Amino acid sequence: MGVRVAMEVSIAAAEAAKLADVDVIAAYPITPQTHIVEHLAELVADGELDAEYVPVESEHSALSACIGSSAAGARTFTATCAQGLALMHEILFIASALRTPIVMMVVNRALSAPINIWNDHSDIMAERDCGWIQTFAENGQEVFDLTLHAFRVAEDHRVLLPIMVNLDGFILSHMIEPIDIPEKEEVRRYLPEFKPAMRLDPDRPISMGPVGIPEVYTEAKKQLDEALVASKGPIIQAWDEFGKIFGRHYKPVETYRCEDAEVLLLTMGSISETAMTAVDIMREKGVSVGLIRLRLWRPFPLDELRAAVKGADTLAVVDRAVSTGGPGGPVCSEVRSALFGLPNRPKVLGFIAGLGGRDVTLEMFEEMVNQSIEYAKEGKEQFYELVGVREL
């Protein structure tokens, strides 16, 4: 059995990478991701983790170095957020297309301008189509667990895709929470040594990243899309296995008090815990409300989502990012298209809250639910509205 320790969630993420015995960390500092890579630098400096720590000169080079080290056959880890993730943008698509199983923590933070170091999901939503597996953590234990899970899934020869584990900046990353840290042997049982399917080896030369002319580009993209869609099976399998070994169980979509609920909220990330409390309070007041939490964002859990909304009249989707000039928040847009054409689908209402570090409070959830009930009565289905905007 392992131990339960109170630690900062960023430290827990770094400890998970240490227990995964990563070979290479290439990272660049950016708030609020810094505590993860600082702790890893310490572990390497103290000889507690035998890894190469490459203190690169930018996030662009961080991910480029990660591709190099992963292609050389090393278990590779990095972390970033916001502007750093945006600077990686170009390389994100290449990491997935080259099928390099890199694990990256994305400590979600708002994108400039105005420059803002606080939490929302505008960084990750701008990268949703980059071909990486993307999961969202709600609490510290989940950050730790999803990190181990990420290595197991990424390196699975049926998958071979990079993974982003998302955790909310400050609100989650800087929280001190009790974390169950398993024994090394348990982790090893769950996560065997990385055996690359192919690597840059002079004894067996391969060419990676060649030119794809029009005759092959479409097929290459189709293969990547199929690989990402098909990764859902191994992702769920790795969660089931995790439950068996560590006793904590995860699913792509979680539901909370959804049975016979008329109104459903849908959230991602750490606000889900606040939303659960809000649901409890509203249920006591007699409101028929439940909550859907998306843990898996890519590949999109289509079937699981459709099953979860079954029977509900109204679905209120809470986005943490604006799709500027678009038809709604990114999550809401995707949920709408996922449910489009479904018989007896709920009305989908879009709310955008918690931008750039603004708190999403219990009252705000109540407001969104009440508003949704009003709209449902009127038979209205708005595209989106921003919640908690101050009157100027």
Add this chain to the structure above:
Amino acid sequence: MIAEELMAKELEELKDFRGFKPRELPREELVSPGHRACLGCGEVLAMRLVMKALGRDTIVAMPTGCMEIISSSFPQTAWEVPWIHVAFENAAAVASGIEAGLKALMRKGKIKDRRIFVVAMAGDGGTADIGVQALSGAFERGHDFVYVCLDNEAYMNTGIQRSSATPYGAMTTTSPPGKRSIGQMTWKKDMPAIAVAHNIPYVATCAPSHYIDLMNKVRKAALIKGPAYLHIFSPCPTGWRCPSDMSIEVSRLAVQTGIFPLYEVVNGRYKITVRVDRRKPVEEYLKTQRRFRHLTRDVIERIQRRGDENMVKLECQEKFHSYYMNALQYASSPAQS
């Protein structure tokens, strides 16, 4: 570098290296023929020589550019060694990652411990312009790798646009001569000097016309531990507007006129490796290429003066080392403390 390192007469890693002999060059081709380079390409010839000097135990990271495009069109590849292309501006960062990965895996006993040369090979745009940040970072961090800049003095792959390595006066599609332009209005960026400023152990310039000198420098760069930088003059008949059988001649003239002197810098110590006793006028070089044909007499004279001054500077840099060593010895002698 501390004085002790600077004063080392010979580098330990090079003590067994005797140099390549013209009759005993490796026959193995690691960049296979059948690639898509233009007729007479001096760059692919230089790359072939680089690979001959490196041998099979090499991993190549190559950014976007001529050599990447011509060698890797799926489902074919010209590469007989492991090769990776990621993007345009990051060859040095990718090489950093490969080097770090190999180091960790060898130290942890996960792969066999042996010397594998990690080489990043880029064009002048990928080096002096868009890739200079990643390159500076990799030099500063001290990775054990070789960075090769195959300099054809413009963005040839996209249609001959100027780069910071394009020479003064040259015509490119984005530095066209006109009523208010002489062509390229700026002087060529001195990338070897930028590399030297990082205090890396080995920097050298090479030209395919002087192929033994080139291959020896490549081998030295690979054998020396730590970062090494090679700047290779790579004539481009397509972009320089010269006959395709002139690449080697143009390369030779560049050396003989002092347009592109051949030297190496070992631990900060400059050495001219190919001495030209009586330099030819730069005009002899310029007139071989139509990218310079619009140049007026005064521009040619300016290029001549600049070339002469560069040679004076290089000769001073060569002599500087002994003054510097004397001064260092004086500064560290007990009487001074």
